[in-house]
Amino acid sequence: MTSSSFFPPQRTLMGPGPSDVPARVLAALSRPTIGHLDPLFVSLMDDIKSLLQYAFQSDNALTLPVSAPGSAGMEACFVNLLSPGDTVIVCSNGVFGGRMIENVKRCGANAVVVEDEWGKPVSVDKVAAAFERHPEANLLAFVHAETSTGVYSDVAALCALAKQHNALSIVDTVTSLGGMELRVDAWGADALYSGTQKCLSCVPGISPVTFSPAAVERIKQRKHPVQSWFLDMQLVMGYWGGESKRAYHHTAPVNALYALHESLLMLKEEGLEAAWARHQLNHQALVAGLEAMGLEMAVDAAHRLPQLNSVRIPEGVDDAAVRSALLNEFDLEIGAGLGALAGKTWRIGLMGHSSSARHVLICLAALESVLHDQGAKIRTGLAQAAAKAIYAKG
Amino acid sequence: MTSSSFFPPQRTLMGPGPSDVPARVLAALSRPTIGHLDPLFVSLMDDIKSLLQYAFQSDNALTLPVSAPGSAGMEACFVNLLSPGDTVIVCSNGVFGGRMIENVKRCGANAVVVEDEWGKPVSVDKVAAAFERHPEANLLAFVHAETSTGVYSDVAALCALAKQHNALSIVDTVTSLGGMELRVDAWGADALYSGTQKCLSCVPGISPVTFSPAAVERIKQRKHPVQSWFLDMQLVMGYWGGESKRAYHHTAPVNALYALHESLLMLKEEGLEAAWARHQLNHQALVAGLEAMGLEMAVDAAHRLPQLNSVRIPEGVDDAAVRSALLNEFDLEIGAGLGALAGKTWRIGLMGHSSSARHVLICLAALESVLHDQGAKIRTGLAQAAAKAIYAKG
Structure with missing residues (x-):
């Protein structure tokens, strides 16, 4: 037992909740x-x-x-x-x-x-x-x-x-x-x-x-x-x-x-409708970036949650190692798959305050870096531009 | 609806909880x-x-x-x-x-x-x-x-x-x-x-x-x-x-x-035993002060909680008016009687951080002032000395 005050690090929370407060x-x-x-x-x-x-x-x-x-x-x-x-x-x-x-x-x-x-x-x-x-x-x-x-x-x-x-x-x-x-x-x-x-x-x-x-x-x-x-x-x-x-x-x-x-x-x-629209926009930017990287979404576009993005874990990639690296190198938390989807998907939250362009761009950058280090077959150097193109359209 | 940020006042909490954080x-x-x-x-x-x-x-x-x-x-x-x-x-x-x-x-x-x-x-x-x-x-x-x-x-x-x-x-x-x-x-x-x-x-x-x-x-x-x-x-x-x-x-x-x-x-x-002893000491000082004022405790000394002091409301005193005055003039919260004891007792908490000499002395001063204003038959000018005598013994 440490028996001293607890000082949490400043994480960026992009899992299934809690989101950044x-x-x-x-x-x-x-x-x-x-x-x-x-x-x-x-x-x-x-x-x-x-x-x-x-x-x-x-x-x-x-x-x-x-x-x-x-x-x-x-x-x-x-x-x-x-x-x-x-x-x-x-x-x-x-x-x-x-x-x-x-x-x-x-x-x-x-x-x-x-x-x-x-x-x-x-x-x-x-x-x-x-x-x-x-x-x-x-x-x-x-x-x-x-x-x-x-x-x-x-x-x-x-x-x-x-x-x-x-x-x-x-x-x-x-x-x-x-x-x-x-x-x-x-x-x-x-x-x-x-x-x-x-x-x-x-x-x-x-x-x-x-x-x-x-x-x-x-x-x-x-x-x-x-x-x-x-x-x-x-x-x-x-x-x-x-x-x-x-x-x-x-x-x-x-x-x-x-x-x-x-x-x-x-x-x-902010206004409720404006908040809904913000979640939708950041979702589209994240998806554009992930797809530009060569990752696949796990859910059909018609039923996707904008605030919680299920992404297929690419073949041969070590789920836990990627999440640990994101946490340790970037202080970034994303979610593991739950239940039947454990080890098969990641869950990237864009919820509330965590639904921002900053979060989308940081997440794409961190994920690209870590996946590259892990030797995953992804396309590098394209994700940021793809996301920014969505924001440019607005 | 006010729809603006809520800024609570700095109360002194001496009710049945929450105590001062x-x-x-x-x-x-x-x-x-x-x-x-x-x-x-x-x-x-x-x-x-x-x-x-x-x-x-x-x-x-x-x-x-x-x-x-x-x-x-x-x-x-x-x-x-x-x-x-x-x-x-x-x-x-x-x-x-x-x-x-x-x-x-x-x-x-x-x-x-x-x-x-x-x-x-x-x-x-x-x-x-x-x-x-x-x-x-x-x-x-x-x-x-x-x-x-x-x-x-x-x-x-x-x-x-x-x-x-x-x-x-x-x-x-x-x-x-x-x-x-x-x-x-x-x-x-x-x-x-x-x-x-x-x-x-x-x-x-x-x-x-x-x-x-x-x-x-x-x-x-x-x-x-x-x-x-x-x-x-x-x-x-x-x-x-x-x-x-x-x-x-x-x-x-x-x-x-x-x-x-x-x-x-x-x-x-602080140490658990030290905390227990602190609660006991402040309780004794509060009781000494209240009794010096002429108030009566509602519970036999043998079974009294040190951290929650039930005091009889003196004859003819308006329970709610006293508690309101304490809150409005002194930002001091004490507790009302609950259930069968509503209107008959006050509950003065000396819990945790609210169990201190400062709390005891403030409470005695505020209560004496408000009861005096309300025309209650109390003895004034004695409570502080009675409480301090307990602390002097330690």
Whole structure:
């Protein structure tokens, strides 16, 4: 045990999250702690709620940050909307769909699994067929932006299908919120959870969630108590307002919420559409550069996430050695493949503050240098120009 | 909505938590975020684990910070150790014992409740009688330091009783860890959870937990899956090590863990026994000052928490008006009474960094000034000298 203060290096974070946290957000994080029942903190909570409604493009009254990471936000959606014996259609096309199945089982509900290949979007047709076979299903759960593969699915179409079958929808937007088009109310989604450490570029540890009036109604009507006390939205609602007087539930993570507030404010200042466009532009520049180098994207252009780029690891290249060299020589973190894609892909994040021309150009330069050192067959000297050509077009 | 950056005032935090966070911890909090799978972060995790073992006075291998507040730490203990149908003896002498009962019910287990008056410790005799009546009970749950009342109970005696009846123990140490004697291994406690925002003087949001080998064995032997995926210790163990290779579970709250590490380091530098003694000394000085002013403590001297001082609100004094004036005039937060004690007591915290002579003297001065303004019948001009006399004795 070292038993001395920890001074982290200044990394450039281009993995699947956390993304680079702007100095402005870190400064907010370290402001003096005040009490979680302080009147000034209570008004900050209201402000955070409004900013989250903007980020989610929703008027949902029940919109708040769960005081725990995205996987707790996922669990909050399932334990509040499911009762034992319910049937849920769960779409699995990557790690996080698989985690949803686990959540359904632990609620004592039945999961009807719609499988799609890793790297492909959720098939709307297969989901429609599942609803035909299981008219008793009262919930559809799927991932908007699969962080494990770099693929997005069609939220609007899937939520419409759920509505048509009188089912509610749970949508994982951990990696999508703030980085690509997401319109909760217009698309008719019912319960969504996200994370702070991806396209919001806040520190990890908090999970924004939002529940539609129909979802709230189901929570209010439930007969079986929510199995989690900590995540029981009936209780959390009392703490986060909506009711007239705040009831103490738990101690909010005060400083993390300073940081979340600041990151949401930055998103609002930029404008949501502008942020989506920025993520798209930097994605195109990165892809142009990678392809100029001779690397191949792992996902079809039609379903690629702009904020998380899955790249095939070239034949004969040592995955771990490349990532270590990037980290040690360039202080640059990119992500390994997850689950079935381990050793087959890298995941390059362009999320939030890490979605910038600077990040794209540094990543291309570092990757070219390291791959060249490792003897990989790549084309050198072309990537920067290819990326810059995209920026020139704008 | 204000939509501008939030700049909190510099409060003096003497409520039931959060306590004042030292500048050194806030500085650690805002260091650059690195990836949660970064090798440097993984070694920080090991260091945090060792420091937590020191704070808990335990060699338990399964010792780690849950990535969520104390109420999630509580839930982690219950959902991992209980299976449906189990019988649990739960001691209730305040708000947090009541919350334990809720946790037991939501696990589908049976709670045998041992009630003690709010403001009194848990009766060891009543617990012994409950074990006699319920030999099937396989768990005893109680609160070491009841934050709602300011009372402590006898952990060593209660854990010995549990052992004698082949039951495991769950002990709430949210408010005790770092602020008063707690010896997990010597006292034979099995599962304990705490919070970061009390006597550790770290920011709120994280819950240190520790599980004895016997508790780990029960977790390994369980047949019914843990109802929470996020809090399933079998999975969390894989992430926090103990096994050879770390398995991804969730994204750790990186920056909050920088802060926790720093606060644990400060505790180690001071020394645990020295920290306990400091809490005791400041408590005595505060009590001397309050009594010199003519105020009465709400808890018998034999069971008073040094870190959370329950004081009776004098007849005719407006509780909320006093707390508002303290906050508005002195930027000083003290706690209101909770539950059955609302309006009857104040809770003055001397926790962690907020346990200092400076805090004691400021609090006495501010309280005297505000109570005088409110026309309360108090003796003025005596409190400071009474407190200083305690410090002079040392």
